Amino acid sequence: MKDVAERAEVSLSTVSYVLNDSGPVAADRRARVLEAVRALGYTPNESARNLKRRSVATIGLVIPDLVNQYFAMIAEGVEQAAAEKDVLVVFCTPEATGDGESWNSRLLRSQRLDGLIYLSGANTRMESLVELTQVGPVVLVDEKLPGFSLPCVVSHNRRGAREIAAHLTSLGHERLAILSGPQELWTAEQRLSGYREAIAAAGLDPDAVPLFIGDYQMASGERLAETALSCSAEERPTALICANDQMAIGALSYCRRAGLRVPEDVSVVGFDDLPIASLLTPRLTTVRQPARELGMEAVKLLLGLVDGAEPVSPPPAPVTLKIRESTGPISAG
Structure with missing residues (x-):
């Protein structure tokens, strides 16, 4: 100057x-x-300018990976909202380092960040999260974690799950199978509860519906679909309820490999509405979550906390049922 x-x-x-x-x-x-x-x-020098005027300069985003399109969309929302406020985002992906989240927590602490947005995964290490909360304000996005009363930004997982399961029962499906996400994750628990509520509302016994536990990954969807559908046509489920789109894509892959027609032989549904969901053959029936908006809302909440606002979580964001060609009536076959 x-x-x-x-x-x-x-x-x-x-x-x-x-x-x-x-x-x-x-x-x-x-x-x-x-x-x-x-x-x-x-x-x-933005860091110096921000320090001088005592405003936010840098925030961190801990995210399981950027391969999952849903995570990437949340990250896009975070980056967009941060850029609008002239804030730098430091991305950390635990799977990219052998030491995982412990390494990330050390990195984030060394960067003297103003706050963190944390997108948890199935392999979240709670001790690392404790370390992260010591860096500064922390906002969870897309998950709630037991034992942590942290502000969070989530969507209406339970309502979306009810709607998509009700869609299947309205088509006459009674032989259902649920390919669930990791039981320790809040999203998976909420979706499973929603599925069972809709199944019970249709007059069916939710406890009699086969449940297969996966990990939200495509490979587990394919593997669990093979397990669920490897039986006689008379006993085979006519619909697979997959806990997210990645698992649904895996299930569709198995159906093609096994010569099962979708939806004539078996209907398949997902959750998230990834960009690829409407490009598949058949196009995937799913629940749309506002991923980018969740990321943007997380930034808004975090910047408020940095400015001294009360840690009040916003209400769950609305979701939308997207009915496409991967589901059909039980009489279709």
Whole structure:
């Protein structure tokens, strides 16, 4: 800034007024400052500027991986909302390091972050999360964790699960099978509860519906679909309720391999509405979660906490049932 001031023949305060648009500057002086900035290739140090004005400079995002399209969409929302506030995001993916979240917590602490957004996974290590809460304010996104009264941003998993299971029963499906997510995750528990509520509302016994526990990964969906469907046509489930789109994609892969027609022989549903869901053959019936909006809301909540706001979680975001060609009436075959 001193070099800019000298070249433009103005004071440091004038340079600051121009760069921060924080005070009146005569047109000729503003033009000289901007010309000096261009000539010198000056770029303001955002960290220093933010420290001086005591506003947020950098936040962290801990995310299981960026291969899962749903996680990536949440990350896009975080990045978009942070960019609008001139905030830098440090991404940490536990699976990318052999030491996992312990390494990430050390990294985040060393960066002197203003706060963290935490997207948990099936392999979340609670001791690492405790370390992360010591860095600064922490906001959970898409999950709630037992034993932690942390503010969180989630969608209406239970309601979405009820709606998609009710869709199947309305088509006449009674022989159902549930391919669930990891039992220790809040989202999986909420979705399983919603499925069972809709099944009971249809006059069926939810305890009699076969339950297979997966890990939200495509491979587990394929493996569990093979287990669920490897029986006689008279006993085979006519519909698979998959806990997320990744598992549903795996289930569709098995059905193709086994020569089962979807939805004529078996209907398949997912949850999340990944971008690929509407591009599959057949297109996948699923529940749309506002992934990018969840990421953006998490940033808003976190920045409020940094400014001293009360840690109050917003209400669950609405979800939308998307009916496509992977489901059909029981009489279709």
